[in-house]
Amino acid sequence: MAQLWLHLCICFQIPGFCTNLLLSQTPGHILAQTNNKTEIRCELKKEHTGVYWYRWSQERQNFEFLVFSNPLGKATYGTNISQDKFSVQGASSHSSYSLRISQLRDSDNGTYYCSISQSFQLLLGSGTHLGVVDVLPLPPKTTEAPLSTKPVRRVTKSKAVSKKGACSPLVWVPLATSVLVLLLSLVPTAYRLYRLRRRLWLRIHRQ
Structure with missing residues (x-):
């Protein structure tokens, strides 16, 4: 277990070092509103004994274990992690898992990683950055170029004659x-x- 955490720390210090093609994590970015819920999907392309979920908080400089889910659907939660807030839903083929987060708060801001254990290593997904805001920004409005108000002088044929x-x-x-x-x-x-x-x-x- 110590080797796992040591390798995890090395991976974290070098961003992207342990990310690989065996895990496909989507979406890459989420912007959600307070008190709503969201979902992060992780697809696995290799046999595994279960999926780990972690959260990195830039503000707290903390890499936190959230929950582990095995192929049988049994979940093991980290310290002080609410089961009502975090839940894991797995497909029947055990090839994909979804982390569902409800009652979003500012404290949920961070980058979430799915991970599997292979040969005493934790292989991380590409990561999903979650941002929680009170009010979602409005989409940008399309602006049209203002019409020229300068009068155009026109000379009719009759006037010219x-x-x-x-x-x-x-x-x-x-x-x-x-x-x-x-x-x-x-x-x-x-x-x-x-x-x-x-x-x-x-x-x-x-x-």
Whole structure:
């Protein structure tokens, strides 16, 4: 047992030294509200005799044993650890365990580790940092860029024409062209009327 704690201290002094791929711990971070509950999951990829749960408190500089759960579901709690606050739920296949923490308090802040014992060593999970706050922060609001209030000066086509004056080529050239086309279209009509009038005059005088 002394060798286990000695190895545990070495692992703790060098963060991540004993974490390995045999334990998959999720989630990595939890932010929860006071008086609520939360859950940490640990998946095991190797045969084991049980799962240990520990908590590291940065404020108290303390690595605390919480609870041990064997494959039969029997739990052994650490000193002054409440069974109503901490509970362990294991899957029927014994491949995953969940640590449930209820009635969260500020004192529950810390990093939680699941662990198994292999060859006189404690193999630690990657750790889950738990932060307990009185009020959860609101999600950031999306802000839109303010619309420009500077007036945009627009010049319409009619105003642009009026500024050039009534004698502008843009005004009289199309007008003169239209008048000329109209006059040319009236010439054949006038000629037909003239011939019709002459025929009527000749017919009347012959009678």
